Amino acid sequence: MTIDPTIPWLTILVVVPLVGALVLWALPASRLSLVRPVALGFSLVELVLVALAVAAFDTSAAGVHQLSEQHEWIPQIGASYALGVDGVALLLVVLSVLLVPLVIGAAWREQGVTAGEPGSEVALVGARRLRHYLALVLLLETCMVLIFAARDVFLFYVVFEAMLIPVYFMIGGFGEGARRRYAAIKFLIFSLAGGLIMLVAVIALFFQGPGGEQGFLTANLTGLEMAPVTERLLFLGFFLAFAIKAPMFPVHSWLPDAAEHAPAGTSVLLVGVLDKVGTFGMLTLCLPLFPGASQWAAPVIIVLAVISILYGALLALGQQDLMRLIAYTSVSHFGVIILGIFAFTEVSVAGSSFYMFNHGISTGLLFLIAGFIILRSPSGRSRNIADLGGLAKVTPVLAGTFLVAGLSALSLPGLSPFVSEILVFIGAFETNPVAAIVSAFVVILAALYILVTYQRIFTGPVRSELSSTPDLSGREKWVVAPLIAVLLIFGFYPAPALDLVRDPAAVSVAGVVTDGAIAEQSSDASTEGSDS
Template sequence: MSYLLSATCAVPAAGAVLTAALPAGSDEGRRRVTKLVALGVSFVTLALAVVIAVRFDPGGARYQLTESHSWIRSFGITFSLGADGIGTVLALLTAVLIPVVMLASWHDADPAPAPEGTFENRRRTQGFFALILAVEAMVIVSFLATDVFVFYVFFEAMLIPMYFLIGGFGDRAGGPESARQRSYAAVKFLLYNLLGGLVMLAAVIGLYVIAQQQGFGTFDLPTLTSAIADGKLVLGGTAEKALFLGFFFAFAVKAPLWPLHTWLPNAMGESTAGTAVLITAVVDKVGTFAMLRFCLGLFPDASKTFAPVILVLAVVGIIYGALVAVGQKDIKRLVAYASISHFGFIILGIFAMTSQGQSGATLYMVNHGISTALLMLLAGFLISRRGSRLIADYGGVQKVAPVLAGTFLIGGLATLSLPGLAPFVSEFLVLVGTFTRYPVLGIIATFGIVLAALYVLVLYQRTMTGPVKEGVRGMPDLKVRELAVVAPLVALTILLGVYPKPLTDIVNPAVDDTLSQIHRTDPAPAHPVAAIPGGEHK
């Protein structure tokens, strides 16, 4: 049995404990040691995630590098891990983004002036970087867990470090009301997601009870999905629908899907740029990933029953998020509403239940994570220089900081899915996959692209072009550390835009397996191509 997966989860968890236990102090030297230790742990985790991706065989079994450790035997609970194509690429995305977030947040937890010896001066740095590593560990476990109960535990546990990151380490450009707003945003985030988790817990218990009554007293996901697909485990129409809704509600809150989205703009707006990236590019991906792995695998009939309703909600989210983004005055809230629109595309691809749609949705999770991280972190650099989140306070940045403006443009163009950049491929696949089964919804969703071009280009025009505003004069360009943050994200955005094959090769077998579990095939062409002698077609 390989221990590669458990090592990948354990390294950031151990790193979080080590970082938190480092000697406290207000001097720069001790803070620097803390940051370097945390960054080193994140790079070790990244190396392990790369090894998982390299060792994963797309032509092999659905779950690979599997391991299982007994936990609570009386309830059939095991700490089971397994890498499939979807979980592998999302774990790799997480491992890539964490060191980037750390470098971008290098000074975000530096203590504000306070009396020597107080908590403010002694523990901020250790706490901040330990919480980031804790989030990484819990998210990676969620992507690799093959036990339903284990997934639930870490799905909920990640709320704790995120709550403290939002409420305790917020944006310092938020003005005099920032502390109160941070507290409100953190509590709202926690309450929304706890509610979803409690509903899911009831569904998890219900699933176990029904399965146990039919001789499947286990939480092992491959065992349950195989039994359901083969007809050996029958959940029953009403029960299956209720269980599906319990799971889906929790995932829709986390994703977030309209109209359960309202916590996201508050949380992202009041967080540091790095924490905002953790929310939308890392943690929220667990929700959409779980829709693919758990909702469709465990409840195939209910998934098909509710798919039309969910697709309508996804399309509403696409248009709503984009329209609200157009009218935003706050840079970070604009990115938050843009993300709501993008999550609508991801959920649209999942529940279109076509190979193109689900492959595109998985790629969208990765590409959205990269492009949103790029745009949000650049917005954070911009805000830290000017001390304001308001779009109206900027103008003419490209004249004083051309590299910052240029990379901001790349991030914006990726957000609007410009051809040649990574999100275009995934958005195109989602729309093609949707149109083949739901043409009207596919057409409506396309208007989200038009609105994306509007809010991105207006944002760039108002902040980067025109006369240089007084508060922008003397603004420094990107520094070496900031370039180290931006460069890999720009490179990945371009590389995956022109050559997405390495990801699609890993993802597609898992997508095909998911579709076979729910007994779905791609719709036949409306106008078949007729064969003629000689092997040609007409």
């Protein structure tokens, strides 16, 4: 069966979850029992649609943007509704669509929906709360698909800022703890500050390009001849916003607070997908739009990436809060991704591209299981590791799934993160052997923070208040099973994913090496001219 690639698959993928969110908000009070099946139904329809979009994608030309659409949007300012995906963007769209139904499944009984007698006021409030939460999840899915498919810089920026709204409410309105609003505001301030700087750079970039009704198309802004100083300033404007989103040391501090207080499902989407917008932007905007500046900034960025790798791992070792621990491991993992991008080798960039997908699967699984553990703590909401112990004796399936997720986080061979991490280190060694060797020590640190955490939560005598703790339910097993399957399948047979990222990596590296060299020569020539 041949799938027609001219069908507007990307727009359909954007619209379906948006319609789902509107349907949830429109449900009358008498139909709130339908909240969960409606949300899950729309997310599963989206999953089928993304499978059709993948089937319509030509893997042999993964380095070219496909499934493209382009329409006038705001021609007066040069903005277009332009969508298209290469192999990397398609992989991240698949990641987004895959995680959403699992998050909905994990939230099946969250937000107080089971409190009170059926039909009581308490139960009604819980159902309304769940309705709003799941509608925000679907709204966020729309933003995630749209931002990875955007091929217009202005459209990318608008979605970059718009996606802050659902996340803010998902943290501040549905999180846990007295400081959840503080965490939400901190996330918003960091993101808005980076976005404001990026907006200045977006406007300035437009005036460097050809202008006109399609002046913001990335295709029209690639390969521009700019003065080196101008290019570097514009690069920094984009890069800072992406570094905050990534998150990268030293602008990462919003993430542990957000992860600590957000619901587990929110953390899955925040760290598993949204933070990839930062590294995706570095790869698909910073490198092609500013190749010379990318080479110029690479030495400093690589140093910061190495610091992120080791700093995040070391801080993870000292955490007592389970969610903060996972957040700091992600700071470390994002450092590996950024190292691979700015090593500028085809192997390292392909590894980083694949790592973005693998990290979303691995960390998403960790956050989901952490949420299940928290529900089984003595208070039903404690995130303190010290409140747990000996759970392997009463919840062996939960212990096994956590161990698999943890081993994937430390990149154990046989699980898919190993493939991407080893590609990054091998590729980075070609151009930055010292950085690659120093960064490789994270393997030891990762083993420590994962295995020590497993030991503290699951081994030893069972705490008396945990002796009757239930193991994973059937619903919870169905939530984690697809992610474990992906980790194993791509761990032993990563070829389908590598086929998607190989050509885009070659295109990215060729653009930086060729255009960057020209830019450097131009810079040297202008310097010699001024000296004479």
